[in-house]
Amino acid sequence: MPRTDFARIRCPVARAMEVLGERWSILVMREAFYGTTRFDDFARHLGIATNILSARLAKLVEHDLLERVPEGARHAYRLTEKGGAFFPVFLALKGWSDRWMAGPEGQAMCLLDAGTGEEVVCPPPLDSAGRPLTPEGIRLVPGPAASEAMRRRFPGTAHG
Amino acid sequence: MPRTDFARIRCPVARAMEVLGERWSILVMREAFYGTTRFDDFARHLGIATNILSARLAKLVEHDLLERVPEGARHAYRLTEKGGAFFPVFLALKGWSDRWMAGPEGQAMCLLDAGTGEEVVCPPPLDSAGRPLTPEGIRLVPGPAASEAMRRRFPGTAHG
Numbered sequence: 001m002p003r004t005d006f007a008r009i010r011c012p013v014a015r016a017m018e019v020l021g022e023r024w025s026i027l028v029m030r031e032a033f034y035g036t037t038r039f040d041d042f043a044r045h046l047g048i049a050t051n052i053l054s055a056r057l058a059k060l061v062e063h064d065l066l067e068r069v070p071e072g073a074r075h076a077y078r079l080t081e082k083g084g085a086f087f088p089v090f091l092a093l094k095g096w097s098d099r100w101m102a103g104p105e106g107q108a109m110c111l112l113d114a115g116t117g118e119e120v121v122c123p124p125p126l127d128s129a130g131r132p133l134t135p136e137g138i139r140l141v142p143g144p145a146a147s148e149a150m151r152r153r154f155p156g157t158a159h160g
Numbered sequence: 161m162p163r164t165d166f167a168r169i170r171c172p173v174a175r176a177m178e179v180l181g182e183r184w185s186i187l188v189m190r191e192a193f194y195g196t197t198r199f200d201d202f203a204r205h206l207g208i209a210t211n212i213l214s215a216r217l218a219k220l221v222e223h224d225l226l227e228r229v230p231e232g233a234r235h236a237y238r239l240t241e242k243g244g245a246f247f248p249v250f251l252a253l254k255g256w257s258d259r260w261m262a263g264p265e266g267q268a269m270c271l272l273d274a275g276t277g278e279e280v281v282c283p284p285p286l287d288s289a290g291r292p293l294t295p296e297g298i299r300l301v302p303g304p305a306a307s308e309a310m311r312r313r314f315p316g317t318a319h320g
Binding site (some may be wrong): 010011012013014015016017018019021022023024025026027030032033034035045079082084085086087088089090091092093094095096097098099100101102103105106107108109110111112113114115116117118120121122123124125126127128129132133134135136137138139140141142143144145146147149150153154 | 170171172173174175176177178179181182183184185186187190192193194195205239242244245246247248249250251252253254255256257258259260261262263265266267268269270271272273274275276277278280281282283284285286287288289292293294295296297298299300301302303304305306307309310313314
């Protein structure tokens with residue numbers, strides 16, 4: 001079976017995985033959120049092979065999460081609006097990872113609100129009764145980009 | 161350079177990427193959140209080669225996001241507590257993807273609160289002044305599992 005081209009799939013999450021569904025990509029974004037802008041600094045902080053780093057940065061630039069801008073004699077990688085908007089997703093992922101993937105040592109990094117010094121947490125989505133929303137608490141309805149298969153599978157509408 | 165073993169890295173986000181940093185893994189979790197439990201249904205809904213699906217499911221079971229339980233003559237894959245706790249991360253990713261990765265057709269699927277019919281949204285993390293938190297609004301301090309390199313790079317402490 002040929003490798004699926006996720007970018008041609010209409011599900012936006014699948015498209016996002018075309019850019020970010022690779023073990024290094026989100027760690028490159030982590031470094032960008034932690035203030036790294038230089039190729040050499042990404043390479044050193046991540047301990048990543050430079051050919052892989054080049055490919056990941058190129059894809060993040062291609063999909064407009066980072067931009068490559070001249071800075072002095074070299075270049076810097078800066079977060080775009082789209083890349084900056086990924087920060088809450090990273091925070092949600094970090095919160096889950098710190099809770100469920102940490103070893104006995106605990107967190108590697110704490111993110112504090114610079115204004116208050118309080119640890120930053122992602123507020124959980126709540127249902128209408130104020131309880132944490134679970135998969136059982138949602139109803140799935142096809143959106144405008146839903147495939148025929150999705151429409152057959154989830155026959156409801158937003159109003160039905 | 162040998163392939164980095166992310167599971168041995170102390171950063172929990174990097175460990176999470178060992179499990180989820182692969183283009184299909186989060187889509188398998190999406191299907192689990194959408195109610196899929198059977199191998200054949202995962203395969204059909206995702207359009208994924210069965211050998212790849214087997215490997216992804218095995219890894220999600222190995223890391224306790226799904227459990228494989230007998231159901232009738234076959235087996236079902238059910239979300240564990242740890243897997244269910246990933247739902248807010250998926251919602252955050254879906255929200256970003258729908259906003260930034262959708263094609264002109266828009267959303268593929270809408271997730272509605274089953275109680276109210278309102279679309280489910282992930283509340284954005286806010287700073288102490290109630291504004292959306294950005295990478296510039298955070299202060300990074302090493303946690304207990306921080307490497308020596310991380311401590312040198314971010315010399316602050318939670319109290320300093």
